[in-house]
Amino acid sequence: MNLNITGEVPNIDDVYQLTSVLLQDNENSLDNLLKASCKLFNAELGVICLLKDNKYLVQGVHSSLPYEVDFGQVANLADTFCYHATQRGEVLALPDVANSEYSHLPCCQVLKAKSYIGIPLVLDNKEVGTINFSSREVRPDGYSQAELNLLAYLNQWVSQHLNRAYYKETLHKNNLELNAKNKALQTLIEENNQLMQILVHDLKSPLSNIKMLSYLFQDFARDKDSEELISIFNKSLDYVFHLIEQMETLNNMETFSTNNYVEEFNIVDFIRANLKDFTNAAESKAIKLNFEADVQKPVINTDMNFLKRIMYNLISNAIKFSPFEKQIAVKVHQTIDGFDISIADEGPGISDGEFSKLFQKFAKLNNRPTNSESSSGLGLFIVKELLKKINGDIKVESQVNNGSTFTISLPFSVEA
Template identity: 35%
Template sequence: MLHTQAQQPKTDSLKAILLHAPADTTRVNLLIDLARELYRAGSFQPSLQKAKEARLLAEQLDFTKGVGSAWLVSGYAYIRKSEYDSALLEFSHAKQIFETIGYTVGLARTHNFIGQAYELQSDYDEALRNYTISVDLFKTTSEQEGLASVLNSMGINYYYRGSYEIALDYYFQSLKISEAIHSDRLIGSTLNNIGVVYQQLEQPNEALHYYKRYLEHMQRSKNKATIAFANTNVGGILTVLKRYTEAQEYLDKALLVQQEINERRGLVFTLCFLGDIYRAQNKTAQAEKNYMRALQIANEIQDQELTINPTSGLSQLYIAQHRFNEAESYLAQWKDVTDKLGTKGWLEKNYLVRSRLDSARGNYKDAYVSYKRYAFLKDSLFDQRKSQQVAVVRGLYEAEKKDKEIQRLNDAKKLDELRHTNDRKLLITAIGIFMLVVSGMLYWLRHKTKTSTLLMLQKEEISKANEEMQALLEKIEQQNQILAAKNESLEDLHLEKDGMIGVVAHDLRSPLSKVVGLASVIELTGPLNDEQKDLLGRMRGVCDDGNALIRDLMEINKIEDPNQEVRVEEIDVRNFIEEAISNYSVPLKQKQLTLKCNYEIEPEAYLTMDPVCLVRILDNLLTNSIKFSPIGKSIFITVTSDTKNFTIAIQDQGPGFHPNDLPHLFKKFKKLSARPTAGEGSTGLGLSIVKALVTKSRGEISVESEWGKGATFTLRFPIVATNTVDA
């Protein structure tokens, strides 16, 4: 659970000072400080009352800066109450006032708080836009605490986007500034958020270390809200580590305080962690009660992301109890939210739990399909996160591989020539020997009277010729052994290179991610002109293209491995395709595209093949159709079958392919004439991956296209007969 603030309350001392403070600007500032400390302590309604009192007094005194600050404080109190629309309204008043009087620090703080309000509503792009404005404004001032605060907020934003390394960079920037200015509030917040990242990276012991440091920091502040918050996170990570007794002690402490001060967001997390503990201990009634209460609170504050935690817990609880219909209902709610928010990490877990539900029901085929989707998405997210490059290395490798292949062919040619040369020499030698023998015999017949010395000389020549022939035979055998050894060495080299691709790709992903992080850091160095912003955008684009190419290279390298196992099963074609295309609702909506499906098959027609291969084939072809389709057009999927084949046709209304492109469609690294309609990238490997997968699945793929009038890809997969027994 991420945290954005924590500070030692000073309410008692501020109240004491206010008893004797005159009705002037000093009193306004004291009231604002008191309102701020009250919302940090979880006393939201008293905070709003003091903020209003400060605003009214500031208006009487014509103290414009005080009016804006009062609006700002009341807005953040509404954030803590999870009333985000009210918060944004208050912030808009503060922003207008600070812009009018040119108060840069106040304006920077306002944009930071606006960003937090949008982030809590899962509008991460709008949040990041406001954070960036805030950083630019703070950098024109000497306000270091405000800068550290917004850097922390940007770290949270990138965490939600799944860019964990970038998030850590921002957190450590914030921590460095916070420690330099001795800001206990920000030091604590950042320690907590670093722990959250390590938890997401599945390093629970490292996360526990930072959470406990955060808790120790907050205990010195004596702030109820933040101590409860810290206890929740320590209890949560101890739950992950299955140290349930310790976890419950921390969570019970947090629950008492959160109920007392009505900290509803914290309550949701605490209740869910307690539900997880009770579920692990088979205390199902208590687990269900906690999950249900958490879900009710999340719905009351209209926070969709918060509903994921309790619906996830309820789904798993009901599966264990064999209450499958209820589990199905909460799984569907969970997936709806992940689809709307685009949170792939939660979608990954949804597929895993879905697999467990199908397995518990005995639907092992569906369970296997869901698990394969979980595994595929998990691998995909890992690649994206660590993410992402090998374009140059792969290019160098391919060039080196071609050079080695040419050298191998040249060596083979030379050896072949040598072999033929040796064969000719052997033949000539044999003929010579034969002629010599014949001549000797004729000579012997004609010259019987010759001395035995001449005969011995002839025998020696024959012996010498035989030795030469044997030497030639041994040399040929030696050359053949050398050729075999070189072929084996080349095969080992190919295997070594394939392994190297994976290692190098993994090792180079981190630098690419750091390039993206450094680009973001450059933006923080000060106002940039349009050319500089354009260059940074291009840097990110190049990194994204590199990441995509790495992913495709690794995939095709894996597909082309002859030892890669293909696992087949029966697939319900209609349900499978409907499930696959459900993942494209967002990109279709963004480009205002219509996807129409026509099934000319039996309601329960089954295709026998690897479901993962089919998912990848459909993903590549549908992604291309969306990528190259102009706004407002349609995409058509037609599924038919006959006695021999299933046929799936995917037709779009994009630019199609130029006649010169058609012979090269399925070749690697071929850039074609058509260009994406919304600036999307292309690695030149997508169709070669599709071709390899179709071939591996014993299918066929063809394309029909007229330049300027779209394209139709047709897949044909053989129907494998299966033996059935009537019950």
């Protein structure tokens, strides 16, 4: 540290003591700094104060006066030297208070000061107080350049010290507010998740009854119009069930720590069974489902339910966004580490600008289902999240007007 004081040379011991205080910079620094500085200024009172909400707030004080100063006696801030120093925005040096324009101020009686020097402090980029020194003795020779330089230096150091404390306190306060808001948000999320669980659970039972009745009505349909209406009704009902299942899966992923239930099964037979579930949906759009397996040992150890949900979303998307009379190719290929399963369609493809949205929750792309099917925007988000739980990965290859290929990579085995 270079304490540069030009002009008259002060007592070297006093300078050394002040330098030690500045180097320590602890919670007692302000009082100790004022004590050391009072010696250099030949002052009986040193004060660091802030003016806030029409109050005179003492941050540090050192006094060798034979009486106690009651800073609260001055009710109006405009009656203080500190106020006028901040208004001037520069050093207020009064070597002879009685012969100055400020001799009428009530603080002259409170401090009994005959000489005063103060400089505005800057806190949060605003001049909000002073560091000042006063005495009951007049300074006939005024204040030296050395004292003015020292005061400017002290002003910088104290301003930085107060700013650090201010920002530390502000940060602590903001952290407390943020923690409180986070707790409130967490409570809101938990309540929302509980509500979602109740809604999903309570919707399933009546909808299942409605679905059962719709199939009974289908048996009594006597003409094509009735069959078509019931078919449309069942299609809508199937979508509602699918949406409920998607929301239930999403809610479980976000609310609970969903552990893997690992079991061993034949990956080829598993995919064939999943494709059969889509036979009606594919035939309704004259779409041909092709399956090809390049596997030496078709055994995998993973969570079958997670993988079933993944395959369901990928295959249903391929059918949903494919035009009529197209083909969808599903292939499984054994790799060194596991299996790659690809689902390739002949749909409209995905533009480069939409790749970043693919796996976002509730993402809606420009492409629309080709047979008035509904889309929740949750499918691919759920796919990616479930793949993380079984150490899988997914990649996409697509060209506009040339279809898309989604390939998932799975390890041979996953730990439970």
